[in-house]
Amino acid sequence: MSSDRAMIEVRNLTVDYIGENSVARAVNGIDFDIREGEAFGLAGESGCGKSTVAFALARLTRLPGLVSGGQVRLNGEDVLNFDKARLKAYRWNEVSFVFQSAMNALNPVIPVSEQIMDVIQTHKPELGQQGARERAVELFELVGIPPRRLDDFPHQFSGGMRQRICIAIALALNPKLIIMDEPTTALDVVVQRDIIEQIVELKSRLGFSVLFITHDLGLMIEFCDRIGVMYSGELVEVAPAESILTNPQHPYTRALGNSFPPLTGPRVRLEGIAGTPPDLRALPQGCRFAPRCPHAMDQCRVQPPELRYYPQHRSEAACHLLN
Amino acid sequence: MVFLLRRLAFYVAALFVAITLNFFIPRLMPGDPSARIIASFQGRLNEAQVEAIRKSYGLTGSLWEQYVTYLGSVARLDFGISTVQFPEPTASLLFYGATWTLVLVGIAIFFAFIIGSMMGIHAAWNRGRFFDSVFTPINVMLNAFTPAVVALLLFYAFSLQLKWFPLGRAHDPSLMPGFDLQFIGSVLYHATLPVLSIFLVSFGGWHLGMRNVMINLLNEDFVILARAKGLSDRRVRYRYVARNAILPQITSLALSVGFLLGGALVTEQVFNYPGLGKFTFTAIQSRDFSFIQGQLLLLTMSVLVANLLSDIANVILDPRLRKG
Amino acid sequence: MSDIIQAKPFSLTEALDREAMASMAPSQAELMEELRVKPKPGWTSRLPPSLAAFVTNPKGMAGVVILLALVLFSVFGPMMSDYNPNRRAGKPHVAPGYEHVLGTTRMGKDVFTQLAYGGRISLTVGFGAGIAAALIGLAIGISAGYFGGRVDDVLTFFVNVILVLPGLPLIIVIATLVEQASPLVIGVVLALTGWGWPARTIRTQTLTLRTREFVLSAELMGERKWRIVLKEIFPNMLSFFVGGLVLGTIAAILAEAALEFIGLGDPNAVTWGTMLFWAQSNMALQSGAWWEIWPPAFAIMVTGAALVLVNFAVDEITNPQLKAGRKISLIRKFLKRRGRSADVF
Numbered sequence: 001m002s003s004d005r006a007m008i009e010v011r012n013l014t015v016d017y018i019g020e021n022s023v024a025r026a027v028n029g030i031d032f033d034i035r036e037g038e039a040f041g042l043a044g045e046s047g048c049g050k051s052t053v054a055f056a057l058a059r060l061t062r063l064p065g066l067v068s069g070g071q072v073r074l075n076g077e078d079v080l081n082f083d084k085a086r087l088k089a090y091r092w093n094e095v096s097f098v099f100q101s102a103m104n105a106l107n108p109v110i111p112v113s114e115q116i117m118d119v120i121q122t123h124k125p126e127l128g129q130q131g132a133r134e135r136a137v138e139l140f141e142l143v144g145i146p147p148r149r150l151d152d153f154p155h156q157f158s159g160g161m162r163q164r165i166c167i168a169i170a171l172a173l174n175p176k177l178i179i180m181d182e183p184t185t186a187l188d189v190v191v192q193r194d195i196i197e198q199i200v201e202l203k204s205r206l207g208f209s210v211l212f213i214t215h216d217l218g219l220m221i222e223f224c225d226r227i228g229v230m231y232s233g234e235l236v237e238v239a240p241a242e243s244i245l246t247n248p249q250h251p252y253t254r255a256l257g258n259s260f261p262p263l264t265g266p267r268v269r270l271e272g273i274a275g276t277p278p279d280l281r282a283l284p285q286g287c288r289f290a291p292r293c294p295h296a297m298d299q300c301r302v303q304p305p306e307l308r309y310y311p312q313h314r315s316e317a318a319c320h321l322l323n
Numbered sequence: 324m325v326f327l328l329r330r331l332a333f334y335v336a337a338l339f340v341a342i343t344l345n346f347f348i349p350r351l352m353p354g355d356p357s358a359r360i361i362a363s364f365q366g367r368l369n370e371a372q373v374e375a376i377r378k379s380y381g382l383t384g385s386l387w388e389q390y391v392t393y394l395g396s397v398a399r400l401d402f403g404i405s406t407v408q409f410p411e412p413t414a415s416l417l418f419y420g421a422t423w424t425l426v427l428v429g430i431a432i433f434f435a436f437i438i439g440s441m442m443g444i445h446a447a448w449n450r451g452r453f454f455d456s457v458f459t460p461i462n463v464m465l466n467a468f469t470p471a472v473v474a475l476l477l478f479y480a481f482s483l484q485l486k487w488f489p490l491g492r493a494h495d496p497s498l499m500p501g502f503d504l505q506f507i508g509s510v511l512y513h514a515t516l517p518v519l520s521i522f523l524v525s526f527g528g529w530h531l532g533m534r535n536v537m538i539n540l541l542n543e544d545f546v547i548l549a550r551a552k553g554l555s556d557r558r559v560r561y562r563y564v565a566r567n568a569i570l571p572q573i574t575s576l577a578l579s580v581g582f583l584l585g586g587a588l589v590t591e592q593v594f595n596y597p598g599l600g601k602f603t604f605t606a607i608q609s610r611d612f613s614f615i616q617g618q619l620l621l622l623t624m625s626v627l628v629a630n631l632l633s634d635i636a637n638v639i640l641d642p643r644l645r646k647g
Numbered sequence: 648m649s650d651i652i653q654a655k656p657f658s659l660t661e662a663l664d665r666e667a668m669a670s671m672a673p674s675q676a677e678l679m680e681e682l683r684v685k686p687k688p689g690w691t692s693r694l695p696p697s698l699a700a701f702v703t704n705p706k707g708m709a710g711v712v713i714l715l716a717l718v719l720f721s722v723f724g725p726m727m728s729d730y731n732p733n734r735r736a737g738k739p740h741v742a743p744g745y746e747h748v749l750g751t752t753r754m755g756k757d758v759f760t761q762l763a764y765g766g767r768i769s770l771t772v773g774f775g776a777g778i779a780a781a782l783i784g785l786a787i788g789i790s791a792g793y794f795g796g797r798v799d800d801v802l803t804f805f806v807n808v809i810l811v812l813p814g815l816p817l818i819i820v821i822a823t824l825v826e827q828a829s830p831l832v833i834g835v836v837l838a839l840t841g842w843g844w845p846a847r848t849i850r851t852q853t854l855t856l857r858t859r860e861f862v863l864s865a866e867l868m869g870e871r872k873w874r875i876v877l878k879e880i881f882p883n884m885l886s887f888f889v890g891g892l893v894l895g896t897i898a899a900i901l902a903e904a905a906l907e908f909i910g911l912g913d914p915n916a917v918t919w920g921t922m923l924f925w926a927q928s929n930m931a932l933q934s935g936a937w938w939e940i941w942p943p944a945f946a947i948m949v950t951g952a953a954l955v956l957v958n959f960a961v962d963e964i965t966n967p968q969l970k971a972g973r974k975i976s977l978i979r980k981f982l983k984r985r986g987r988s989a990d991v992f
Contacts, residue, residue, distance in 0.1 A: 012671070014672035016672075016675070016678055018678075018682055018978065019684070020684075020703075020970070021684065021685060021686050022679070022686065022687075023678050023679050023684055025675055029672065058551055059990075060550060060992075062541070062542070062547070062992050063450075063451075063972055063975060063991060063992065064971045064973075067987075068672040068673060068981075069671055069672025069673070080987055080988075081986065081987055081988060082988055083988050084988070084990065087553070087988065087990065088553045089553070090553075091550075091551055091553030092551065092552045092553045093553075095551075096551070096552075097547075097548060097551045099547075099548060100544075104543055104544040104545060105544040105545055106545055106548075107562075107563050107566070107567070108545070108567070108641075108642075108643060109566055109567055109570075109640065109642060109643075110566065111642075118552070118554055118562075119552040119553070119554065122552070122553060122558075153642040153643070155642070169552075333807065334811075337807070337808045337811050337812075340808050340812075341812055344812075344817075345820070348821060348824065349824055450971070450972030450975065451971075451973050451974065451975035451976065452975055452976060455972070460706070460955070460956070460959065463955050463958075464951065464952040464955045464956075466955070467897050467901070467951030467952060467955045468951055468952075469901040469904045469905060469947050469948075469951065470901075470905065471904055471905055471908045471923060471944075472904075472923075472944040472947055472948055475923075475932065475940060475944060476944070478932070479932050479940075483932055535962070535969060538969055538971075538972075539966070541992070542968060550992065578810055578811065580813075581811070581812070581813025581814060581815075581816070582814065582815070584815075585813055585814060585816060585902075586815075588815065588816075588819075588905070588909060589905045589909060592908070592909055592927075593927070600909075603816075603819065603909075604909050604910070607819065607823055607909065607910060607911060610823060612823070612824075615819060615820055615823050616820060618816055618819075619813070619816045619817055619819070619820050622816045623811070623812060623813060623816075626811050626812075627811060630811060
């Protein structure tokens with residue numbers, strides 16, 4: 001399904017939030033690749049920087065956020081250096097976005113048809129009004145919504161339907177990568193199932209890559225090929241989805257896995273992670289997880305570990321315990 | 324429709340409250356208006372004449388009877404007889420003045436709303452940059468310079484010193500009112516400074532309102548999505564952000580009508596403009612209560628009509644209000 | 648060949664440098680320096696957060712300093728003058744000079760003395776009415792938002808009525824009936840008609856707070872309602888209360904000036920509004936006595952401007968989003984220096 005060729009290479013990506021009296025480093029020099037046709041997941045507690053990474057990839061970082069360093073390479077070009085024209089072409093043609101709350105992702109005062117057609121007409125003016133509308137009908141059919149409802153307004157649809165419309169919009173230009181930031185969190189469980197199944201089906205049919213973000217680790221493991229676990233703005237482990245649960249290398253991954261109930265089998269007691277993530281404005285000197293880590297050693301408190309590949313586990317992890 | 328009917332019911336209720344207030348305020352105060360008139364004749368009136376004067380003020384009979392009579396006359400838009408411009412009915416004076424005030428306030432609101440909102444859109448879009456950090460505070464401060472002061476400044480500079488604009492009146496007195504270019508030109512010429520001074524103290528409010536609503540909307544997912552789609556800046560700015568930000572602005576526009584009409588009162592006084600304000604000023608000086616009460620009712624009605632219009636505009640512009 | 652290389656906007660090594668610079672992020676400390684982010688001054692650490700945010704806000708503090716100067720001027724100004732504001736102090740319309748710093752009025756009263764005395768009354772009426780309106784708004788807004796149901800319906804109806812009643816015309820009706828409205832009467836009437844906006848904002852805020860965890864848990868613990876209102880809700884309303892107070896004060900000062908200017912006030916009271924009234928009725932402008940009219944006009948303008956500055960600061964505290972763009976120019980520079988497209992949003 002997925003090839004090994006990297007489509008997007010993220011190198012040393014650093015994002016800061018410029019506060020009134022301080023600078024919070026939300027993402028601290030992270031590296032990872034998203035391969036062609038792959039579903040790559042970013043997991044972690046809220047506030048760990050996973051959405052910030054997604055926004056930086058799509059060049060959507062907003063004030064007071066600032067991508068203060070690093071590269072996001074797409075076929076050798078640095079996305080962060082794109083000028084206006086190149087950026088316009090990059091947006092939606094190459095990367096599209098599905099948001100958490102479909103209620104807020106659609107402009108409440110203009111009809112849905114306009115919100116699909118405007119992106120088509122912006123990027124493919126040659127299609128004209130008629131062509132754009134035909135494509136919109138096609139997209140509605142693709143996600144299973146009757147095209148006669150094209151001219152309705154967002155509030156006239158149910159939550160699940162709105163999210164399908166958002167997916168239809170995301171597919172409008174056949175992008176190579178779709179970023180999905182908690183796409184099903186706001187929906188009830190049954191609808192959530194339907195939507196995920198639909199995404200899986202569309203993905204295998206159309207072959208796009210997905211950057212999938214959710215705090216629901218079970219869902220992520222089911223859906224993704226590889227998963228990166230973030231803690232306090234850093235990637236602590238990147239591994240194939242199945243080994244995140246069965247063979248976690250980093251103590252934080254293990255703790256995160258333990259705090260989710262498995263989808264099948266007997267229910268185990270939820271094991272929360274004691275303590276809170278560090279203050280991003282004043283970070284600890286060594287490993288950021290050390291203060292909460294049950295296995296922390298002296299070295300962990302002085303020297304930050306680096307993300308390294310461990311072939312025997314087929315995973316990358318950043319932990320002194322593994323050496 | 325349900326929404327509009329609910330609002331309409333509220334406006335009727337609010338009008339009723341205003342009429343009732345208008346009825347009770349003078350009656351709760353020590354010494355009713357007629358007493359002063361009667362006293363001014365220093366006892367030269369006989370019983371029947373006193374009674375006639377009290378009757379003309381609707382002050383005879385029980386409170387309840389007076390109230391019913393009052394409601395009846397308000398319904399017939401009968402506000403009594405003016406004591407200053409005797410025997411002109413107050414209503415015709417009110418409507419004459421209101422016409423000119425409407426010219427001033429109408430033109431001023433139109434420009435203030437459009438220009439202020441455009442500036443607010445620009446400031447929000449370029450927030451933190453030069454235009455926003457310099458003109459946002461300045462425009463809003465203009466808003467807090469009382470209409471009296473701004474009007475005086477303009478009057479002093481352009482009418483008295485530079486003599487570019489006239490010292491008063493709504494049009495050249497030698498012209499006959501009519502729909503010809505010369506008359507309309509004269510009206511606009513005389514209205515320029517008053518309109519400008521109302522404009523100056525009001526556009527900052529629209530600037531700030533639009534800017535703040537826009538800035539809050541910039542964080543909405545649908546705006547981020549619009550940007551992610553690679554739509555042109557213009558389209559995101561107007562079709563996605565400003566299109567939503569205008570809705571609360573229209574509501575405050577209607578609510579501000581009362582404030583602006585109040586401000587026009589002062590402006591007309593400075594520019595000697597024959598609008599409602601000027602008449603109210605004369606009415607205050609001669610304690611012409613029927614006029615003063617009439618202007619409150621008339622202005623309340625205009626505010627309510629403005630609010631109803633804004634509700635209709637909101638229903639047209641916001642599909643969410645149309646359901647049910 | 649070398650010419651061609653030099654003709655490029657920058658050399659290859661420079662381009663590589665910029666690329667290296669772009670991919671290496673500066674440390675947080677370096678970033679703070681480059682974007683001129685200053686750490687919180689130590690002395691604010693003991694203050695509650697919103698107060699600390701206010702005292703470090705340049706606009707807000709500028710406004711407060713101007714207001715303080717105006718207050719000090721009205722408190723101590725009269726002591727620097729030998730004249731009585733109500734009495735003839737010299738010839739009519741004497742131009743500003745040594746004897747009369749700001750000249751005299753048509754009646755020969757000293758303008759400086761009147762200005763200082765007038766400030767006492769105008770500021771007291773303005774702030775008094777503003778505070779009273781904000782207090783009424785607070786009480787009604789919290790009650791409507793917190794108790795909900797029938798109470799909310801009734802209170803919201805009155806809030807909406809007060810909002811659609813045109814303020815100034817209503818005040819005119821009342822002020823005309825009491826013959827000459829003393830500053831106290833004007834203040835009371837302004838307070839009674841000005842509480843609509845603060846009540847509305849505070850009601851909305853209370854509605855969002857009511858479902859918050861700390862309020863719900865206090866309810867579960869059986870806390871009395873009025874204690875929840877005082878201990879849990881009121882502290883969170885403080886900045887909205889101050890916002891309402893500032894806007895109310897602006898409105899009251901403007902309305903007071905307008906009422907007195909059109910002759911509804913007590914013409915014997917010395918306030919900035921009556922000073923304008925006398926100047927206008929004595930045709931001060933037409934007769935060239937600009938000093939009779941500009942000092943009170945200027946005082947009202949400065950007061951309004953200072954209050955607007957304070958309101959900006961309060962807005963930025965209640966709505967932090969408004970401040971997000973503060974560093975935009977420096978952020979653009981930061982990106983341009985690294986050869987990055989500076990499309991900052």
